[in-house]
Amino acid sequence: MKKKITNNLGLKLLSLFLAFFLWLLVVNISNPIISGTEEVPVEIKNEGVLTAAGLAYEIVGKSTVTVNYRVHILDEYKISSSDFKAYIDLENLYDVTGAVPVEVEVVSHKTELSSSSVEITPGVIHVNTEELQRKSFAVQGKPVGIPKTGYDLGDLKITPEYVYVRGPVSQVGQISYVGIEFDVEGATADITGTASPQFYDANGNKIEELSRVTVDIEEITYEQSVLKVKSVPVIFNVGGTVASEYEYLGLETSAQSISVVGESSLLQSLTAINIPESELSIEGATGTKSLTIDVTKYLPEGVDVVGNNKNITVKLKVEPLVTRTLTLNLKGLPETGREDDYKYSLNSDSVEVTVKGLEEALNNLDADQLEAEISLAGMIPGENPGVLNIEDTDTYRVISYTPFTVTVTETVAPVSAGADNVAEKEETETHSSETTE
The missing domain is CATH 2.170.120.40 (YbbR-like domain)
Structure with a gap:
């Protein structure tokens, strides 16, 4: 196969050359006309017509057109889109449909291109207008x-x-x-x-x-x-007294400190932001108060809060006092003031103790936590009112407890011990009499 291709290679190459030369000779002699196309951008003329009327416009679809032309084959290489100028004139805008005819001009290579042989697609462009x-x-x-x-x-x-x-x-x-x-x-x-x-x-x-x-x-x-920027603590000055049978528990706040900005000299002298009692009054309060405070009112001129954090929320917690009754077992309680010559007995095994405080604290309170003591000081033989010593705390105070009595009796001395004492006493008196005589 390879021999068939290479056989008479010179003759074959000569034949190709003669064929191309013959084609070139025919083209140069006949120079036929062929068709071509170029994509050309559309220019806008007389925009001021719409602007003066208070209108804006927008071209619908493509803002280019296809130019079809005819040219001799030998001149085809010279032709480009820059040889044509396509435009619409907004003075020719048809208001009803928004259509404007497209015009085309040959701007260069006019001898090679005939205007009569130039056509455009599409022939009109649609324009939308609005105010x-x-x-x-x-x-x-x-x-x-x-x-x-x-x-x-x-x-x-x-x-x-x-x-x-x-x-x-x-x-x-x-x-x-x-x-x-x-x-x-x-x-x-x-x-x-x-x-x-x-x-x-x-x-x-x-x-x-x-x-x-x-x-x-x-x-x-x-x-x-x-x-x-400087972080400054906020001091809350709470004033006033809550209503009777209520207690102030303290405050909760959304910010213990605030970041502020300003000149260094101003920030150096600013050590705290003081919220006055007039803003945080609990006078006569019977419930928790929620407040929103604008801290910028208490900043010196030239200092401001960082970001949008000028408002802080404060909750002044106030709750009512409630009472609760606990059963206290008297047996085994510590005693104070006991006399060795007396014997003590209680007429009750337990008493009811009423305490007052905050509901949450009382709910968790047990009678054993009262740390009560029975006071026997100053009691005399017979029946005596019972006395309990119970100290008040931060979470409760004792209101009352049910009465009870303590029976006190003298302790009886043993007989043998008494006889010995009498004999000793008589001997002492006899000895003293003899000495006097």
């Missing part, structure tokens, strides 16, 4: 990043504070606010600069494409102050 709107927006700053630890952002000055946006109603209506972004990452000092305005929707998302909207100011100047 123009001019609306004012306040410019908002959108810092990007976080200042260095121990610093926070202060006041932001924006110039100008307002801009005017102009465009189709449908596009301007998408804008919720105009903002500028600038970098504050790691900042320890004031930041100044300029930034281009951006459009944002109601969710704070940037709107990237609003092709027909313009802003009257292209650059916005900003001055962002950066301040020192």
